[in-house]
Amino acid sequence: MRKVRIRRFKQSQWEETLDEVAEEGLLELHIEDGPKLAFVCTPADIQALVLGHLLSQGFVRKREEVLEYQEEWDLSVGIPGEVARAKVRLAKRPSKSENKMFWSSCAENPPSFLDLNPLSPRPLFRPADLLSIPSKINEHIRSFRLTGAYHYAFIFDKSLGIVAVGEDIGRHNAVDKAIGKAFLLDQPLGETLLFTTGRVTAEMVAKALRAGVPLLVSQGAALLGAIHLARTYNLGLIGFLRGRRFNLYTGEGWLKP
Secondary structure: OOEEEEEEEOOOOEEEEEEOOOOOEEEEEEEEOEEEEEEEEEOOOOOHHHHHHHHHOOOOOOOEEEEEEEEEOOOOOOOOOOOEEEEEEEEOOOOOOOEEOOOOOOOOOOOOOOOOOOOOOOEEEEEHHHOOOHHHHHOEEEEEEEEHHOOOEEEEEEOOOOOEEEEEEOOHHHHHHHHHHHHHOOOOOOOEEEEEOOEOOOHHHHHHHHOOOOEEOOHHHHHHHHHHHHHOOOOOEEEEEEEEEEEEOOOOOHHHO
16 A cells, blocks of 8 residues: 545545555566566565465466576556566466466456366354454455555364465455465365455456355355356355345355254
8 A cells, every 4th residue: 555645525624634445566477488467466475376376277286396586576567556566487388378467356268167076065164253254354455444545365174274365456466366375285185265355256266266265254245156156066145144144146065053
């Protein structure tokens, strides 16, 4: 976040004040012998964003498959902001070779779901326990309360303890950061849930499936494509987790009686 001087109109008067605003930057990711990607993102937790993206897009499955990671910064660029340049070398050469741009509010277009595998549901979470999630994240969303501009994603373990937090101006980037942080911690993702503050898209469902996260929960809506994809591959999908209620779109098998 950065502070900028603004004029605010309040109670029929103008006042001079400093305001907290969200910052955007650019991540340029070069996968050796593979694609060059660019992300407009919040310029923080870059390694987590890179590793989470590699995992959630199916480039890697294990930490050992990332043979080398390099990161450098260019702070001289003004629009959209500072630039982080990351280079990775992977054990397996990626099949995707074209250059792509990932904007903060969007996912890859058009997405490909040919690499997904169905999950095998088993009861992991009590429905009533999920209602505690909003209170657990309150202390982690200070930046949103200050700016109104951030999305968040959280990885919870099966005891509903917070494992990792992703914060970014883009909801897909926030998901990648949370997954990447859990990946860096060697956290097994097969008995976790992913909570996002943004609406759920089909690409977000695909990210959870590739990472092996069995339950995706949002405080917002799930789009129709996300519901169809989750049902096809047995991912648990919950939306509108607010107060004492939520909508279960699919995945009853992940919930305890």
